[in-house]
Structures are given as C-alpha cells and as structure tokens.
Amino acid sequence: MIAERDLIERSRSGDAQAFSRLVGRYEDRIYRLAKHVCVGLPAEADDVYQDTFLTAFKKLKSFRGDSELGTWLYRIASNLCLMRRRKKSSEPFVPLLDRPHDHDDDAAHQFRDWSPTPEEAANKKELVEKVTRALAKLPMDYRLVLTLRDVEGLSTAETAKILKLSVAAVKSRLHRGRLFLRDEFERAFGAKESKR
C-alpha cells in the first residue's frame, strides 16, 4: 500500500489519480458525516461529500500536515455543512437544550432497558431511520458533535480541534445532545417507568 504522505505529495502536484486513492480511503467517513449532519434532502449529503474532496484537492497545497489528513477533511466537511445551514431559514428548536441543568428527574428515575428488540436490530433499516429521525430534531451544532464523537469515534479533543471549539463547549453539547437522544430513543424503543 502506498504511504499516505506520498499520495499527498503526488496530489499536491496535480496527480488526480493519486488523489482518487486518498478519496477511496476517506470517502466513507466523509459521506457518513454529511449524511448524519445534513439530514433531510439526500442531495445535501451528496453535495457536501463532493465539495469536501473538490475543496481538499484545490487546497491541498495549504495542508501543512500538522494534523491528520482525516481531521483536515472532517473540518472541511463540517464547515460545508455549517455553510449550508446558514442558507436555511430555520433550525429545530429544542426546549430541553435550554434547560441543560434540570436533571433532577434523572436522579429520581429508573430507566427501563429500552435497547432495540432483536426484531428491531434485525430490521436495521428501520433502526437507522428511527435514530436518524431523532438526530434530525437536534440543531446542527449538536449533530456535528455527536456524529464526530459518538458515531465516528473521535476523542473530545479531536472533535474540539475539528470544530474549533473549546473542549468544554464540545462536552457541553455532547452531554446535552446525549441526554436529549436518550429520551428520544426511550420513546422510540421503549417506555420510561413512572417516577417512584
């Protein structure tokens, strides 16, 4: 396998074939990010996927290599998602996110095991649709953090670097987003027991 550094060097001098090999290594994760963050019209995800690599090819000379290529590509894709959001008129309003500290309920609750049933797990398409619907209820800032951190499996520090946020800001969005999704998944996959 050709070393990534060599492919980057060849791509910098305009070798589209070398760049295509880089695309092959990163396209799944960039498409996934676009798909989960730009939920809604499928064309949005396709456009972000294409624009990410076209932008990267054009700007590869400015890639200094002080971060991983994957991190740099995630940053381009995230910025493209955010630029598309600015063109949209509205974002979902989620009241819970304005009251992040009101978790006394959590201490009083016992949460039933609402893992997807074997039937739901087997019917993966339906499961993905339910999760995607829940994600779509969150503002894009939260979807970006949750996708990079929990779906893509990056660290909090890497997520902060990509989104140019502080670690504290990433944690805050991650925590609120997870709490919100937990409630959404509970509704989708099971019911919460009544308060004791």
Add this chain to the structure above:
Amino acid sequence: MKLERLACRRRVALLLDYLDRELPASEHKLLARHRASCRSCASLLASLERTVRILQALKRTYKPPVTARRALAAALRNI
C-alpha cells in the same frame, strides 16, 4: 469526593466524563464504586451507555452512492 453532595449539574457532568473515560484514574475508580452502590446513577449511566451504543452502530451505515462517486470522479478530472 462525596458524589451525593454535588449539585445535580456537576454530578451529571461527572457521570458523563466517567462514561467517556475522561476522568483521572482515581476519580474513575470512585465513580465506579459509586455506580455499584447507587441505583439511580447506575440506571442513568446504563441508559446513556445504550444511547452511545446505538449512535456507534451508525458507523456501519451509509456509503457514498455510485452516482455521487461518479460525479466526484468526473469533477476531479475536469479540474
């Protein structure tokens, strides 16, 4: 550290850091011990672990469609 004395906001933040293994080893151990003895914290953590597991499962979904890949290849050829 007495977890029960912490304000709810701080406690939830600590539990989430515990979940992400982002606490120093000594605090992680304390939280693990607390989890073993506190039903409500154990329940909250279990529900959040399930949430994260479901999100992690999304990693196995979606690949760029052939049409998008072809369009990208064509656009790269034209640069």
